[in-house]
Amino acid sequence: MNNPYNDLIRYRSFLETIPLEQYREELKGIKWVEQDLPKEILPLASIFRFYWEIRDYLNFEDWFNIFWEYINTDPVCKDTLSQFKKYYFDKDDNGWFKAGFRARMYRTWVSVLTQLDFCYVFESVCYQKGKNLLLECNAELDAKGIDAKVNDIGFQIAKISQRKEARSASKKKAIITIPYAVFNISEFEQRIKSPRVRDKEGYKYALDSFHKYFGRLSNGFVVFKEAYLEQIINNIDDIVKLSLVIEKISSELSGRY
Numbered sequence: 001m002n003n004p005y006n007d008l009i010r011y012r013s014f015l016e017t018i019p020l021e022q023y024r025e026e027l028k029g030i031k032w033v034e035q036d037l038p039k040e041i042l043p044l045a046s047i048f049r050f051y052w053e054i055r056d057y058l059n060f061e062d063w064f065n066i067f068w069e070y071i072n073t074d075p076v077c078k079d080t081l082s083q084f085k086k087y088y089f090d091k092d093d094n095g096w097f098k099a100g101f102r103a104r105m106y107r108t109w110v111s112v113l114t115q116l117d118f119c120y121v122f123e124s125v126c127y128q129k130g131k132n133l134l135l136e137c138n139a140e141l142d143a144k145g146i147d148a149k150v151n152d153i154g155f156q157i158a159k160i161s162q163r164k165e166a167r168s169a170s171k172k173k174a175i176i177t178i179p180y181a182v183f184n185i186s187e188f189e190q191r192i193k194s195p196r197v198r199d200k201e202g203y204k205y206a207l208d209s210f211h212k213y214f215g216r217l218s219n220g221f222v223v224f225k226e227a228y229l230e231q232i233i234n235n236i237d238d239i240v241k242l243s244l245v246i247e248k249i250s251s252e253l254s255g256r257y
Contacts, residue, residue, distance in 0.1 A: 033100035202255030
């Protein structure tokens with residue numbers, strides 16, 4: 001029988017091994033495969049399979065090599081990939097395309113891993129509190145803009161890097177939008193100390209709220225704290241209360257009291 005608490009610990013240990021800064025520097029200028037991808041060569045099903053269904057935490061290179069081989073050998077995927085390259089690119093250079101595709105896959109990979117951290121914490125908190133809630137997350141839901149689903153409630157993780165982005169994070173769609181803050185901590189600390197910044201208290205409150213709801217692993221990966229998910233789980237049976245809870249968290253992250 002799976003132990004969600006142990007799964008979370010193992011997942012977090014894996015997240016901490018990702019060399020985020022190394023990939024950020026290596027791939028920041030590689031953005032030439034940005035077109036919408038045909039469903040046959042989308043990576044979502046593969047990512048969910050390894051990192052959620054069978055929980056085999058491959059590093060990015062191992063996962064990408066497996067996925068790249070699959071779409072280049074499966075007849076349907078291979079034909080789709082060939083047509084995609086012919087339509088968008090006039091270069092007959094598979095290495096050039098692969099480099100751009102790899103960079104695109106890395107960004108998707110990290111994004112889905114963030115969604116899954118939310119799911120792993122959700123499962124762990126439910127397990128510790130004896131809550132019997134069924135959480136769903138898969139490629140089909142993701143394609144519809146739903147990162148996770150509990151009962152009839154869909155959740156979407158919204159990345160925010162500035163205080164102002166948190167103000168409307170919970171109001172983007174009819175589904176519950178979960179603000180995921182990736183604040184520049186050093187920048188916020190400088191603004192708090194700067195004599196030119198009037199709203200020092202707002203930045204301090206936003207930074208305190210960040211530390212209340214999020215943690216940072218040693219490599220800089222931002223993860224959800226149990227305190228965040230506890231508020232969601234405690235109000236999961238009342239969509240109105242749940243919406244108010246998320247709105248409150250969004251306000252706190254925006255620096256509003």
